[in-house]
Structures are given as structure tokens and as C-alpha cells.
Amino acid sequence: MMGPGNSQAELEDRSTGVSRIALLGPPGAGKGTQASRLAGRLGVPHIATGALLRQAVAAGTPLGLLARPYLDAGELVPDRVIGDLVRARVRRPDAEPGFVLDGVPRTLRQAEMLDATLLAFGRPLQRVVLLQVPPSEILERIARRGARSHRGDDRSEVVENRLRIYHVAAPPLTEHYRSRGMLVSIDGMGTVDEVASRIEQALA
Ligand code: AMP
Numbered sequence: 001m002m003g004p005g006n007s008q009a010e011l012e013d014r015s016t017g018v019s020r021i022a023l024l025g026p027p028g029a030g031k032g033t034q035a036s037r038l039a040g041r042l043g044v045p046h047i048a049t050g051a052l053l054r055q056a057v058a059a060g061t062p063l064g065l066l067a068r069p070y071l072d073a074g075e076l077v078p079d080r081v082i083g084d085l086v087r088a089r090v091r092r093p094d095a096e097p098g099f100v101l102d103g104v105p106r107t108l109r110q111a112e113m114l115d116a117t118l119l120a121f122g123r124p125l126q127r128v129v130l131l132q133v134p135p136s137e138i139l140e141r142i143a144r145r146g147a148r149s150h151r152g153d154d155r156s157e158v159v160e161n162r163l164r165i166y167h168v169a170a171p172p173l174t175e176h177y178r179s180r181g182m183l184v185s186i187d188g189m190g191t192v193d194e195v196a197s198r199i200e201q202a203l204a
Helices: 008-016 031-042 049-059 062-073 079-090 108-120 135-149 156-178 192-203
Strands: 020-024 046-048 099-102 127-132 183-187
Touching: 020 031, 020 156, 031 046, 031 099, 031 127, 031 192, 046 049, 046 079, 049 062, 049 079, 049 099, 062 079, 062 156, 079 108, 108 156, 127 156, 127 192, 135 156, 156 183, 183 192
Parallel strands: 020 099, 020 127, 046 099, 127 183
Antiparallel strands: none
């Protein structure tokens, strides 16, 4: 049964349009906010590895126990662990029509694992959106978010580590997708609505 707002035309649109997307960008670039909006608009799940890991930590699962020291230090959880997490999540039926990945891939190795996983499912990534925000703005945004969210890893020394790691890992990652013609660079400055409409136009 189709629910309200799921007309046949919309479903057809979704099946032919771009619906398998990853958002890249430094911590604090607005990936979470934009990924959630985009996923809502496309009617596909928003898959955020950071949120999945924080849930696992809070629930005290084996994954959470393993991941916790990395999250606390702002270090990357090992690629293999992330590969397993994402594979399990994209395999779920709600991700069949598509997904918006947020916070993954973060390394070239993760990109290669993700490409292989999605290829095996016959549902390869279609676009990778790079949200670009200058470093001065990032620090300000994270300071504001830290004051609101009580995320332990928004403490300034941990933020510095997360930014350092991003700047090392990001160039080979973006190059991987640029060379495949999948990368879309978006100016992440401005209001949430402004950035969202830039993303929408770029994916249209
Ligand atoms: P985020 O919410 O995306 O900023 O992620 C918060 C933390 O979760 C990161 O600082 C890492 O410790 C961990 N994490 C999230 N996604 C990944 C990933 N794709 N690879 C490695 N670690 C990750």
C-alpha cells in the first residue's frame, strides 16, 4: 500500500532519480543537518555512523565497548569495524530505495570497502557531496554545538584532533570520487535552507 504523499509519480521519480548519496566534509560542516533533510526529502534512511556508534556506546554493546575509546579521543574507529557496521545497515530493507550516508566513508580504505559492498548489492553510490566550510567557521560552529549537545568529543582538544585527522584522510578520499566523476562540491556557508537548496540543485 502507498501511504499519503507516496503517489506513483513520486515513487517513479525516486526510482529514476539520485537516491544513493554520501555526504563528506569536516566535522561541524553541517553534514548531519543536511543529510537528515536530504534523506527526508528523498524518503530514504539517513545513515550516520557517528550516531550509530554513539548509540552502541550508550547501550554498552560489544561494538560500543570497542568504539568508545576512539570516540572519546576523536580518533577513527578501525576501517574493518566501520565496514561491518555499514554493510549490516545498508542491507536492511528500508535502505533498498536508497540512503544518505553521513560520516562515512572517512578514509580511502572505507571508500573501497563501501564501493565493493554496494556493488555486491547492485546498488552503487551515485553521488558524493562534499560540504565545504572554512576552518575558522568550523571551530565556531562546533563550539556552539558543544555548548548545546554535551557531545564529549566536541571538547576543543578533541575537535582539533578530529579536524587534523579529517585533513589527512580527506584529500585521497575526495580524489577517489572526483576521478570517478561522482563528486559534487557545495559551499556549506549560509543558512541551512540556502545550503539545502544548493545540494538539491546540484543533485537535480
Ligand atoms: P561524527 O558524528 O561523524 O562526527 O563521528 C563521531 C566519531 O565517531 C568520530 O570522531 C569517530 O571516532 C567515530 N566515527 C564515525 N564515523 C566513522 C567512520 N566512518 N570511521 C571511523 N570512525 C568514525
